[in-house]
Amino acid sequence: SQTIHQWPATLVQPVGSPLSLECTVEGTSNPNLYWYRQAAGRGLQLLFYSVGIGQISSEVPQNLSASRPQDRQFILSSKKLLLSDSGFYLCAWNPGQGYGYTFGSGTRLTVV
Amino acid sequence: GQQLNQSPQSMFIQEGEDVSMNCTSSSIFNTWLWYKQDPGEGPVLLIALYKAGELTSNGRLTAQFGITRKDSFLNISASIPSDVGIYFCARETSGSRLTFGEGTQLTVNP
Numbered sequence: 553s554q555t556i557h558q559w560p561a562t563l564v565q566p567v568g569s570p571l572s573l574e575c576t577v578e579g580t581s582n583p584n585l586y587w588y589r590q591a592a593g594r595g596l597q598l599l600f601y602s603v604g605i606g607q608i609s610s611e612v613p614q615n616l617s618a619s620r621p622q623d624r625q626f627i628l629s630s631k632k633l634l635l636s637d638s639g640f641y642l643c644a645w646n647p648g649q650g651y652g653y654t655f656g657s658g659t660r661l662t663v664v
Numbered sequence: 665g666q667q668l669n670q671s672p673q674s675m676f677i678q679e680g681e682d683v684s685m686n687c688t689s690s691s692i693f694n695t696w697l698w699y700k701q702d703p704g705e706g707p708v709l710l711i712a713l714y715k716a717g718e719l720t721s722n723g724r725l726t727a728q729f730g731i732t733r734k735d736s737f738l739n740i741s742a743s744i745p746s747d748v749g750i751y752f753c754a755r756e757t758s759g760s761r762l763t764f765g766e767g768t769q770l771t772v773n774p
Contacts, residue, residue, distance in 0.1 A: 558706075584760050596707070596752065596764040600698075603760075642706050649760045652697050655706030 554579035558643045558656030565663055571616075571630040574658050575643030578624065583645040585626040586653065587618055590640040602626060638663045670753050670765030678773050679709040685768040687753035692733040697754040697762065698725075707752055711738070743772050 558575045565571060577583050587599040598611045600618035608618050615634050619627045626643060640660050645654040670687045677683060687696070695714055699707035711722050713729035713736060720727055726739045742746055750767040757763055 586761070594750070595766045598761060598763075600763055624758055644706070646760055649756065651760075652709045652712050652754075652756075653707075655708070658704070658706050660704070 554645075554654070556643065556645055556654055558659060560608060560659060561657065562660045563662070565633050565661065567635055567663055568632045569627070571633050571637070571661070573628040573641055573643075573661075575626045575628075575647045575656055576624055580645070580647060581623060583624065583647060584626045585620065586644040586646075587626065587628050588642040588644065590658075596642065600628070633663045635663050637661065668753055668755060668763060670766040670768060671766060673766065674769040674771070675753070676771045676773065677743055679745060681743055681744060683743055683747070683770060684737060685751060686735060686737040687765050688735040689755065693755050693757075694733070695716065695756040695773050696727070696729050696736040698736070698738045699754060699764075701750045701752065701767075702750065707750075712753075731739040740770075743770075745772050745774050748772050 555578045584603050588596045589599055590596050592597045600608055600610055602620045603609050605620055605623055616630050638661055640658050642658045643656040646653050668687050668689050674688050698710045700710050701707040710725055711720050711727040716729055716733045717731050718729040724741045729736055748770055750769050752767045753765040754762045
């Protein structure tokens with residue numbers, strides 16, 4: 553069966569520090585991978601998605617970047633965090649069109 | 665055209681009551697998805713709808729894909745405390761991307 557792992561679960565970082573959040577999927581190959589951010593427990597905003605190794609599409613210009621160094625690994629990064637980067641970050645995957653998403657358990661990021 | 669309007673934003677109900685929430689869009693599309701998010705967790709898929717008029721149940725949950733392909737509703741019958749959470753509708757766009765509604769926060773009082 554397929555599983556998705558996301559870590560860490562919570563993170564408190566100072567303004568200006570770097571960020572690296574990791575997401576991995578097991579039990580499947582060539583998944584579509586996504587990073588979403590959720591502010592204040594409401595709407596989900598798509599940040600990045602990837603349909604293959606090294607292929608990253610950005611939905612919203614911002615202080616963040618994403619990379620996919622391996623087929624089942626998706627990384628969200630920042631060189632210098634801003635206060636506005638605080639939020640709940642969710643990784644998700646799907647095998648293709650029409651299958652919906654499976655989400656990870658999320659990372660609660662607080663920038664102080 | 666790609667915005668999803670989800671209502672109500674929040675609901676406060678008594679245990680045992682039925683719940684109804686809906687989503688509308690000015691665009692037509694081919695897939696409606698309903699997710700539930702428990703506090704501090706990622707959303708979990710509840711029901712997926714693929715055809716206009718389709719009515720699908722999952723336990724006490726029932727969802728329908730509107731005939732016009734521009735709306736969908738989700739009903740929860742005989743609510744229980746564990747139904748608490750945020751319910752999201754979502755539609756699939758090109759590239760297998762999902763656009764989500766703003767969510768309905770459900771509170772169930774025992």
